[in-house]
Amino acid sequence: xxxxxxxxxxxxxxxxxxxxxxxxxxxxxxxxxxxxxxxxxxxxxxxxxxxxxxxxxxxxxxxxxxxxxxxxxxxxxxxxxxxxxxxxxxxxxxxxxxxxxxxxxxxxxxxxxxxxxxxxxxxxxxxxxxxxxxxxxxxxxxxxxxxxxxxxxxxxx
Amino acid sequence: xxxxxxxxxxxxxxxxxxxxxxxxxxxxxxxxxxxxxxxxxxxxxxxxxxxxxxxxxxxxxxxxxxxxxxxxxxxxxxxxxxxxxxxxxxxxxxxxxxxxxxxxxxxxxxxxxxxxxxxxxxxxxxxxxxxxxxxxxxxxxxxxxxxxxxxxxxxxxxxxxxxxxxxxxxxxxxxxxxxxxxxxxxxxxxxxxxxxxxxxxxxxxxxxxxxxxxxxxxxxxxxxxxxxxxxxxxxxxxxxxxxxxxxxxxxxxxxxxxxxxxxxxxxxxxxxxxxxxxxxxxxxxxxxxxxxxxxxxxxxxxxxxxxxxxxxxxxxxxxxxxxxxxxxxxxxxxxxxxxxxxxxxxxxxxxxxxxxxxxxxxxxxxxxxxxxxxxxxxxxxxxxxxxxxxxxxxxxxxxxxxxxxxxxxxxxxxxxxxxxxxxxxxxxxxxxxxxxxxxxxxxxxxxxxxxxxxxxxxxxxxxxxxxxxxxxxxxxxxxxxxxxxxxxxxxxxxxxxxxxxxxxxxxxxxxxxxxxxxxxxxxxxxxxxxxxxxxxxxxxxxxxxxxxxxxxxxxxxxxxxxxxxxxxx
Numbered sequence: 001x002x003x004x005x006x007x008x009x010x011x012x013x014x015x016x017x018x019x020x021x022x023x024x025x026x027x028x029x030x031x032x033x034x035x036x037x038x039x040x041x042x043x044x045x046x047x048x049x050x051x052x053x054x055x056x057x058x059x060x061x062x063x064x065x066x067x068x069x070x071x072x073x074x075x076x077x078x079x080x081x082x083x084x085x086x087x088x089x090x091x092x093x094x095x096x097x098x099x100x101x102x103x104x105x106x107x108x109x110x111x112x113x114x115x116x117x118x119x120x121x122x123x124x125x126x127x128x129x130x131x132x133x134x135x136x137x138x139x140x141x142x143x144x145x146x147x148x149x150x151x152x153x154x155x156x157x
Numbered sequence: 158x159x160x161x162x163x164x165x166x167x168x169x170x171x172x173x174x175x176x177x178x179x180x181x182x183x184x185x186x187x188x189x190x191x192x193x194x195x196x197x198x199x200x201x202x203x204x205x206x207x208x209x210x211x212x213x214x215x216x217x218x219x220x221x222x223x224x225x226x227x228x229x230x231x232x233x234x235x236x237x238x239x240x241x242x243x244x245x246x247x248x249x250x251x252x253x254x255x256x257x258x259x260x261x262x263x264x265x266x267x268x269x270x271x272x273x274x275x276x277x278x279x280x281x282x283x284x285x286x287x288x289x290x291x292x293x294x295x296x297x298x299x300x301x302x303x304x305x306x307x308x309x310x311x312x313x314x315x316x317x318x319x320x321x322x323x324x325x326x327x328x329x330x331x332x333x334x335x336x337x338x339x340x341x342x343x344x345x346x347x348x349x350x351x352x353x354x355x356x357x358x359x360x361x362x363x364x365x366x367x368x369x370x371x372x373x374x375x376x377x378x379x380x381x382x383x384x385x386x387x388x389x390x391x392x393x394x395x396x397x398x399x400x401x402x403x404x405x406x407x408x409x410x411x412x413x414x415x416x417x418x419x420x421x422x423x424x425x426x427x428x429x430x431x432x433x434x435x436x437x438x439x440x441x442x443x444x445x446x447x448x449x450x451x452x453x454x455x456x457x458x459x460x461x462x463x464x465x466x467x468x469x470x471x472x473x474x475x476x477x478x479x480x481x482x483x484x485x486x487x488x489x490x491x492x493x494x495x496x497x498x499x500x501x502x503x504x505x506x507x508x509x510x511x512x513x514x515x516x517x518x519x520x521x522x523x524x525x526x527x528x529x530x531x532x533x534x535x536x537x538x539x540x541x542x543x544x545x546x547x548x549x550x551x552x553x554x555x556x557x558x559x560x561x562x563x564x565x566x567x568x569x570x571x572x573x574x575x576x577x578x579x580x581x582x583x584x585x586x587x588x589x590x591x592x593x594x595x596x597x598x599x600x601x602x603x604x605x606x607x608x609x610x611x612x613x614x615x616x617x618x619x620x621x622x623x624x625x626x627x628x629x630x631x632x633x634x635x636x637x638x639x640x641x642x643x644x645x646x647x648x649x650x651x652x653x654x655x656x657x658x659x660x661x662x663x664x665x666x667x668x669x670x671x672x673x674x675x676x677x678x679x680x681x682x683x684x685x686x687x688x689x690x691x692x693x694x695x696x697x698x699x700x701x702x703x704x705x706x707x708x709x710x711x712x713x714x715x716x717x718x719x720x721x722x723x724x725x726x
Contacts, residue, residue: 006274067220
């Protein structure tokens with residue numbers, strides 16, 4: 001799970017793995033590893049999910065954490081358009097340091113429609129670039145399963 | 158187990174520094190060989206040697222076997238909320254995975270990072286709010302500009318802290334020059350208006366009233382503003398001034414008013430609009446005009462309007478009341494005289510015809526001029542020249558003659574009192590003024606105009622005219638026409654002691670039964686009105702005439718017609 005700070009990476013994992021959500025924001029230090037059994041193409045598979053601290057102005061995400069990853073979820077916050085820029089920067093570093101491994105972009109907090117900053121044009125542009133993009137809400141659960149499944153499918157392929 | 162050198166030495170020093178070290182030793186192909194330290198504490202056990210380490214420990218998935226040199230996986234959250242830094246250390250006989258407990262450091266880091274992130278989120282919220290405020294601000298400014306509402310924030314010392322874009326545009330001013338300057342430099346009021354504005358800034362909120370002031374624009378043109386002053390909610394010592402530009406509104410209002418006014422005449426009724434149109438037409442030419450109408454209908458105003466709308470407007474405008482001239486002096490007064498031509502002719506004297514040279518002369522009450530004078534006037538009209546009394550040489554005069562009468566001159570001709578040829582000569586153009594009773598719809602407009610003029614003259618507050626007062630004024634038959642109406646309004650305003658003009662303030666004849674409606678000139682009702690006016694004025698003729706809206710001469714004439722002798726009252 002990669003992305004800017006406070007985009008909801010930990011909440012997405014919590015929703016996906018434990019079906020839980022908390023409004024309270026807890027910053028992540030370092031990394032927390034979780035595991036969830038999923039079925040991909042009719043076969044059981046274990047997703048080892050590394051929830052990595054969010055990137056901010058002071059600290060970039062270390063690529064050590066991504067070493068050995070089969071794929072990654074880039075997470076952006078739909079109410080903060082600048083978090084897409086952070087996601088792009090992280091993606092560039094992953095490609096440079098790790099390689100072009102599968103990824104899915106989750107644009108989180110889709111329940112906050114009044115504060116939404118991503119335009120349809122932006123989403124169309126991402127699609128045109130070949131980015132798999134899913135609108136998610138860790139709060140309501142919208143798109144969460146779909147996002148993880150899409151990544152699992154991409155990894156298996 | 159002995160650690161290989163020099164890695165062993167390095168790890169040993171790490172173990173010593175760390176409170177709860179744990180380590181794994183794995184083969185180069187990732188098979189767990191040995192483990193030790195606090196593996197239990199970090200939830201790594203149970204472990205089985207000879208099995209792939211990554212199959213037993215989740216975080217080793219993808220990490221082993223080591224393909225590169227030493228690397229570190231910092232701040233890994235493991236069992237029981239412990240946090241470790243994981244070091245992957247390649248060795249000759251195998252690779253080391255060393256866990257150094259950094260829980261306390263991570264906890265401190267978490268607190269600091271949480272605060273930093275919370276602050277960053279707060280800052281983002283503030284930035285968003287700021288952006289929203291800016292957007293609102295821009296919208297407000299756009300709306301203000303669209304409304305042509307100028308706003309200014311003025312500091313306690315009179316410095317202008319802010320002037321809206323519409324204000325800058327209006328004054329053709331630069332923001333840099335305006336902000337910080339004193340409002341007296343920015344807003345070019347007249348001295349009197351500036352003092353009013355200064356007072357408005359000073360007075361407490363409860364006493365502030367909207368002011369109407371004029372500002373001089375960069376073009377030199379004056380514009381009118383309604384100005385409101387409010388205390389700045391951010392700093393009560395500061396004032397926010399709202400300038401509502403009402404110039405266009407006033408222009409429009411004036412244009413509307415112009416339609417209801419012509420020079421000093423007021424009226425929007427059909428007959429009056431026709432009168433205004435005729436005045437405009439006759440003003441363009443130099444023809445003689447006869448103005449007809451009952452007494453008090455405004456014949457002199459018509460003549461004045463013709464003169465001041467004509468090319469002669471820069472010349473003199475002289476009114477001669479022919480009825481007031483003594484028969485013996487009328488020729489001398491109209492045409493002048495030569496010294497010694499009669500007893501009191503001690504010097505050469507110009508008459509009014511000469512005095513009006515280049516302008517206009519109004520011969521009011523022309524029906525009252527004696528026959529011999531009519532002849533001389535006819536000559537002046539035909540020849541454009543006059544002869545002074547006692548002289549024989551004619552003098553050229555460039556005048557326009559207007560005549561006014563309340564008599565039926567045709568009747569006067571038939572009775573032998575007026576020359577037919579003079580009638581034809583003065584009646585080239587005619588303006589016939591309707592009596593007020595035939596244009597009652599103009600009464601409210603006239604009342605408003607008179608009330609305004611009279612209150613300005615006397616320094617009175619313009620009172621509200623109650624509906625029943627207006628009804629009484631409209632219903633009254635106004636034999637003295639507009640002049641009588643003006644005098645009635647003046648009478649009422651002087652009597653009025655409240656903010657409302659009431660029926661009791663009106664002259665008594667207006668509210669007396671039977672004095673409404675009907676036509677003008679029944680002798681009996683005229684007699685009653687004259688008696689009532691004389692009674693109200695305690696017998697004083699001048700006051701009674703004013704009350705009736707007629708001249709003293711007309712009063713005497715009517716008294717005579719009503720068989721009222723000089724001894725009445």
